[in-house]
Amino acid sequence: MLAEASIRLKLAAAVSIWLLLASNAVMAQGLPGEQDYRNNCAICHGPTGKGDGQAVMVLPALRPKDLTQLTKENHGVFPAQKIYLAIDGRDNIAAHELGDNRMPTWGVNWQMGAGEPNPTSEANTRRRIQNLVSYIETLQEK
Ligand code: HEC
Structure with a gap:
C-alpha cells in the first residue's frame, strides 16, 4: 500500500x-567518557580531577579524591580495576561508606535511570563506567 x-x-x-x-x-x-565526567563528576572532583569541584565550597566536609594521583599512588600503575569498582559502587568499598559525604554509587544510579535492570542497561552502564575509567587514566600526573 x-x-x-x-x-x-x-x-x-x-x-x-x-x-x-x-x-x-x-x-x-x-574522548569517550569526557562528557560524562564533565556532567557527573567535575562538580566534586573538579574539571581536571584535582578534587577541587564547586561542591567542595558548599560542603567543606566533602573530600573528593584527587583523581590525578591514582597512578602515582599505585607505584606507577594505573589501578583500572579498582577505579572501575569505585565508580560502580555496587561492591561497598570504603569510599561509599562516608555517610552524607559519600561518593555516589553510579552503577546503581545509571541502572535505575534505565528502568528495570536488564542486560542492555547493564551493558550500557558497564560501557559508561569503562569509558570513565579510560578518561580518568588520561588525567594522571606523571
Ligand atoms: C558528590 C560528590 C562526588 C561526585 C559527584 C563524584 N564523586 Fe567520586 N568521590 C567522592 C568522594 C567523597 C570520594 C571519596 C574520597 C576518598 O575516599 O578519599 C570519591 C572517590 C572517587 C574515586 C576514588 C576511589 C578510590 O578509593 O580510589 C574515584 C575513582 C571517583 N570518585 C570517581 C568518580 C567519578 C568517575 C565520578 C562521576 C561519574 C564521581 N567520582 C563523582 C565524591 C564524588
Missing part, C-alpha cells in the same frame, strides 16, 4: 537523521 510505503520512508529518514545526530554527539564528545 502507498500509505505504508510512505510511513516506511519517513521511518528510514528519521533513523538516518538520528544516526547522524548520534555520530555527531560522539565526535563533539572528544
Whole structure:
C-alpha cells in the first residue's frame, strides 16, 4: 500500500537523521567518557580531577579524591580495576561508606535511570563506567 510505503520512508529518514545526530554527539564528545565526567563528576572532583569541584565550597566536609594521583599512588600503575569498582559502587568499598559525604554509587544510579535492570542497561552502564575509567587514566600526573 502507498500509505505504508510512505510511513516506511519517513521511518528510514528519521533513523538516518538520528544516526547522524548520534555520530555527531560522539565526535563533539572528544574522548569517550569526557562528557560524562564533565556532567557527573567535575562538580566534586573538579574539571581536571584535582578534587577541587564547586561542591567542595558548599560542603567543606566533602573530600573528593584527587583523581590525578591514582597512578602515582599505585607505584606507577594505573589501578583500572579498582577505579572501575569505585565508580560502580555496587561492591561497598570504603569510599561509599562516608555517610552524607559519600561518593555516589553510579552503577546503581545509571541502572535505575534505565528502568528495570536488564542486560542492555547493564551493558550500557558497564560501557559508561569503562569509558570513565579510560578518561580518568588520561588525567594522571606523571
Ligand atoms: C558528590 C560528590 C562526588 C561526585 C559527584 C563524584 N564523586 Fe567520586 N568521590 C567522592 C568522594 C567523597 C570520594 C571519596 C574520597 C576518598 O575516599 O578519599 C570519591 C572517590 C572517587 C574515586 C576514588 C576511589 C578510590 O578509593 O580510589 C574515584 C575513582 C571517583 N570518585 C570517581 C568518580 C567519578 C568517575 C565520578 C562521576 C561519574 C564521581 N567520582 C563523582 C565524591 C564524588
